[in-house]
Amino acid sequence: MARQAGAANADFGAHADGHRFTLDDRLPADHLANALRSDVVEGLTASPKSLPPKWFYDARGSELFEEITLLPEYYPTRAEQQILTRRAPEIAALTRAMTLFELGSGSSRKTRLLLDALTAAGTLACYAPLDVSPSALEQAGAALIRDYPGLRVAATVTDFEGDLSLPPRAPGPRLVAFLGSTIGNFDAEQRHSFFTALRHTLSADDVLLLGADLVKDREVLVRAYDDSQGVTAEFNRNVLNVLNRELDADFDPDAFEHVALWNEEDERIEMHLRSRTAQSVKLPALGLSVDFEEGERMRTEISVKFRRDSLTEELGRAGFTVRHWWTDEENRFALLLAVPSR
Structure with a gap:
């Protein structure tokens, strides 16, 4: 499907059913090609x-x-799913989010647990996924507006590693989800830059929901x-x-x-x-x-892989306070809620 033009000026308010999905494409047409070339030259000559x-x-x-x-060896997805299944209603009650942002959303399938809980709580007005893939966003958006008749989906094609600005007109409070322990793909310096940039985009009422894989037995991790x-x-x-x-x-x-x-x-x-x-x-x-x-x-x-104390300290240095920390039954994976520090 073609990328929608003109969505950058989309209103986050009420829309007719035919316009409940919009796509704001922030990336130049050659962004990914240029990024690949740059990464490969830098990486293969290092x-x-x-x-x-x-x-x-x-x-x-x-x-x-x-x-x-x-x-069977890959536990992170199941562990995070287990936490979300148990805690999504609590997350919805704590955040009262009107907009759910998701960074690197892909197919948005796991997010349905949060969408269900926020919808049941009666607060959710908009789901705003950010991803580099317009096709993934379009496919997910079509499915979501079909399955959630009252939901507005405002997708953004962007590389959040370099652009973490969230659309300002999204109704708050806003919940920003960064799941799957994707944060583990960043080294310490990259994580600090990421958390600091994200903190600068959030208002006092916004909340970060972060998924983090935990340190555990070496053999379990390697397998x-x-x-x-x-x-x-x-x-x-x-x-x-x-x-x-x-x-x-x-x-x-x-x-x-x-x-x-x-x-x-x-x-x-x-x-x-x-x-x-x-x-x-x-x-x-x-x-x-x-x-x-x-x-x-x-x-x-x-x-x-993370430990509770050190990750809490990392977030603190970037301007976040961890309010809640949940793990699966085997303490393999964590979901945490963090708010901008006062």
Whole structure:
């Protein structure tokens, strides 16, 4: 479907049913192509080499990630779902949110627990997802306005890593959800910048709902990112297919093996692709040739795991006060509510 024009001036008030979904596209047409080129040049010419995890998620990568969430070893999705199932009515009662923002919403499926609870509480007027994918937003928006007859969906196509400004006319109080422990993909400096930028966009009545995976047994963590069926390995190598397609590169995905390891010092899982042989890869679209030594690793993701005290302190330094902290029954994952500090 085509991106809707003119939605940047959309009103957040009442709309006729035919206009309950709008899409504000903030990204230039070449934004993702330019961002990919920049990230690949920076990452593959660095030592050690790395790529940001956001490039996993082409159509095939998104399919593989959905498979990962169903694997017995991958607990985060189920654990967060368990907390939301139990706590969504409480979250709705505490926040009384009229607008639910979601950062990196994708398909918005998990969010339905919050939408149901806020609708039942009688406060919700608008759901405002932010994502880089217009097609994901359009598909989710069509489903939501069908299933929630009174709901207004005001979607924004943006890269929230660089643009965290929330539409100012969204009715408050506002609940900003950042789920799935995506915050774990940021290192400490990136997290501080992110939390600080988000704090500056929120008013005194707004609330942050944050999902965070917790530190736990090393073997449990590693298995979650290196499953017995090899789905995560295929997901990891698929980023090379993205580079081949988008940059005319000649990576051989089978020449790299998937590695997941626990970094004890930084308390994070790291995913790498390790070169099976000495090889040279060409990326003609960038005028770049990259050499890999046998056994050389290229990091493709970090997934930081958190402790309650240190995460609370991090949020405090950025101007947030944690009001509520919930975990699943096995204390694997946390959802927290944080408000702007007075």
